[in-house]
Amino acid sequence: MTLQSNAAPPPPGAAPHHPEHDAEPAGARRDAFGREASGPLAGIVVADFSRVLAGPYCTMLLADMGATVIKVESPAGDETRAWKPPVYDGQSTYYLSINRNKRSIALDFGDHDDVTTARGIAAGADVVLENFKPGGLDRFGLDYATIAEDNPSVVYASITGFGSAGGANLPGYDLLVQAMSGLMSLTGDPQTPAYRSGVAVFDVITGLHAAVGVLSALHERSQSGRGQRIEVNLMSSALSGMVNQTGGFLLSGNVPTRMGNEHPSIYPxxxxxxxxxxxxxxxxxxxxxxxxxxxxxxxxxxxxxxxxxxxxxxxxxxxxxxxxxxxxxxxxxxxxxxxxxxxxxxxxxxxDVRGGIDFAQRLGLEPVVEVGAGEESIPGVRNPITFSATPASYDLVPPGIDADRDDIVQWLRCTGPHS
Structure with missing residues (x-):
């Protein structure tokens, strides 16, 4: 099959024009691997160097909308592959819930050839997303400055726990951010200890912020041809996501406390x-x-x-x-x-969660979709965004480790050599 490259060509004078990055003619909507694609991001290639939740959630949303997402994993795989129970057919449901519509290649960054492959993937992508510790990819030539030399129109998104300045050395776990941001001090009854949220809420919010940033940067690039770097972190997303609680403190000096299920400003x-x-x-x-x-x-x-x-x-x-x-x-x-x-x-x-799914079904929201086709298909939660003309798709089940190496290597050959 003929593989298509997807990095958008810059307008005259903005950045060098790479013919292998030209978009296909109108109406011929295909992904980087030649498959028909209907989503609004069809033709966009995302090199996903992230793992666990915030980054994979972001790239899954982009993949649902038609982007070709290449999931670059270590030979051991994304940590969430081992986060069990619960399981589905022996696989971690945590991993399965946030990695559909992607393709996987396993690369060992201790191996020179694998690093060269990783750099080639980044050089041919429209978007690079990573959640290593700040500076963690520099020694492999996978930092923004180095990638942008080969791919000046790249949108490069970095997700960290606490930013790249004073918090660069802090581990970026959602639970730690829930504690340090103040959310845990707000969760629970006044007489109980502080509680974490039942979901890694700041990982999810940060993933959403990353998706907004990526889409905004792609829109700007469509006007100027310029790529740029985006940085999001869990701590900043937490302070923004606590909205009226953080705003109430800044504006009134009031330090909110746990109120159980009550609201500080409204009753009942x-x-x-x-x-x-x-x-x-x-x-x-x-x-x-x-x-x-x-x-x-x-x-x-x-x-x-x-x-x-x-x-x-x-x-x-x-x-x-x-x-x-x-x-x-x-x-x-x-x-x-x-x-x-x-x-x-x-x-x-x-x-309970079962009741929530059942209620959404009774409302006609069709919350459950079939991911993949045939005997290998699995159930998944519908992408929450509805498009009238370019709907989300659910074509690919979450990939096994290194499941798409041959296709990805062939795509790299078609996009040309990379240093």
Whole structure:
């Protein structure tokens, strides 16, 4: 088959033009390996030197959208391949959940030929993404400055735990960032120890930030022909991602603390008990509170001076909560869900993950997709972005270690020699 190279040609005067990097004619949308591709990033090649979560999550999103992602692993493979249980057909579900639509090649950076191959992959890519410690790739000639000499239009994204300055030597684990950013101090009840989030939330947020940065840089490159380096780190993503909590401290000096399931500024905005279990209420304004009081058969509560405005309800939550609990005791959580939903009040049952998937299916969100085809296909979670013209695809199951070496080496031959 004919393999296509994908690095976009710069406009005249901006950067050298490499004919092997020309895009295909309009309508002939294919990936770097000659396969038909329909996503908005079809034709983009991503050299993925990342592992674990933030980087692989970012590159999986790009791959879903049509990019050709070459996953460069050590001979031992991405660490998450060994993170078990749970497993699917003996494989780590952690690894499988964030590595679909990619191709794998195993390279030993202690071997000169393998380093040369790695540099060739980076030289032929539109995007290079890595999450080594700052400076960790310099000695292999895989740093931005060296790669940009061969590939001046490259978008080079680096993910670290704490940046490349004072935190360069700190290990970049999500749990450490949850602790040091302040998130753990906000998670749990006032009487409990600090808790981590049930998901590596800052790895995910950082992966999303990296994807936004990559797409922004690709857009800028389409105008100027210039590549650039992007840096994101978990600590900065954490402080940004804690939004009103970090903003509240900066603007008011208030240091937030653990409040369990309560919200610091809104009430009622938490799970409340019913006749047989909890239901979550999310009452964010006076209109909703008035409706709630009417539905509960106590419309006068809405004009009670203690509860008339959001600050009133927030300050007097200790008085309001037992009133609501008493009123909710007359029906089950399922019954209240039907009543509140019918009144257009924000509410929710507390599901486990199975319940969450089932609920999304009942809503018609089609959360589960088939990744790959035939007997080797596996279930996966749908990419959350919907495109009307260039939908995401789920063509390739997560690759085995070094599964695509021959195709990748052939692609390198077709893109020309690299120093």
């Amino acid at each position: 905005y938490e799970p409340l008990p019913t006749a047989d279990g909890d239901i979550v209420l999310a009452i964010g304004n006076d209109r909703q509170f008035t409706t709630l009081c009417t539905v509960l058969g106590q419309p006068a509560l809405a004009t009670d001076p203690r509860f008339a405005t959001p600050p009133d309800r927030s300050h007097n939550r200790a008085e309001l909560r037992p009133i609501l609990v008493d009123l909710l005791a007359g029906k089950t959580a399922a019954e209240w869900f039907d009543v509140f939903t019918g009144a257009k009040l924000p509410c929710a049952p507390i599901n």
